[in-house]
Amino acid sequence: MTTVIDNDMLASILADVRPLIGQGKVADYIPALAQVSGNKLAIAISTVDGQHFSAGDADERFSIQSISKVLSLVVAMNHYSEDEIWQRVGKDPSGQPFNSLLQLEIEQGIPRNPFINAGALVVCDMLQGRLSAPRMRMLEIVRTLCGVADITYDTVVARSEFEHSARNAAIAWLMKSFGNFHNDVATVLQNYFHYCALKMSCNELARAFLFLANQGRAPHIHHPIISPMQARQVNALMATSGMYQNAGEFAWRVGLPAKSGVGGGVVAIVPHEMAIAVWSPELDEAGNSLAGVAVLEKLTQKIGRSVY
Ligand code: GLN
DSSP, rough: OOOOOHHHHHHHHHHHGGGGGGGGGEOOOSSGGGGGGGOOOOEEEETSSSSSEEEESSOOEOGGGHHHHHHHHHHHHHHHHHHHHHHTOOSOOOOOOOTTTTTHHHHHOSSOOSSSSSHHHHHHHHHHHHHHOOOHHHHHHHHHHOOTTTTOOHHHHHHHHHOOOOOHHHHHHHHHHHTTSSSSSSHHHHHHHHHTTTTEEEEHHHHHHHHHHTTTTTTTSSOSOOOOOHHHHHHHHHHHHGGGGGGGHHHHOOSSEEEEEEEETEEETTTTTTEEEEEEEEETTTTBHHHHHHHHHHHHHTTOOOOO
């Protein structure tokens, strides 16, 4: 490490980045998300060797939104074979906004990757097909991963999204028309919106995602969450598709596998070392946290980390 991480160093990065607040826009297409104060700023880091650091509003829970797409893929990997998953969803970046329908028709209902809405909806359709209680299962996994028993869904956010679900419903129905969606659309949408409405803090997210930095193993859980190869694959997908149409720009600036959500959270992985969670609700034009990405950029420069 070029610089040693400690809480003061993280606090000084947040102070450097804070002037950016005001330049982005809190997501308002989900009305319940528009209520969140744009002023929040947080970072937390969990390391493979058992350390934990944080600064700012790192204990405050927020809607993790598309960060949940990584967790639903991981659950699908536990219940479906590699072939079963990857014949229904691709592994390539889309270069399009997360809720785009554009490529779906051209590509016969097969989404480009599991981290755009279409891909995550296919993954949720798979979970509905093999799990008796997909929403409960997700809560159990997340609670176990971060060792916190009271993590739950923000039902106000989930309901708000269901009431404004025309676009996600259109995506699901288009895939159904191509035979790539097998269960009841409304049921699967409800599961997907609940996953997006998981409420977690940066401290909890950094702990929950540590298994991706640690070859698929959470240090406090006896059995592996996924295999080392699967962890590598998930990180590769995060690196290529985790930040939507800004994946290239993000690779340039930060250089880590990462996944963002429109709640303003971003989780990034330094393989073999640490999981990092940042939060700032104002977004850039691609729907990624504007100040959150800047925090990751400053941090990776300071500690001299990149996978490239
Ligand atoms: N729930 C949001 C949606 O489906 C998730 C989008 C995101 O976080 N990028 O539109």
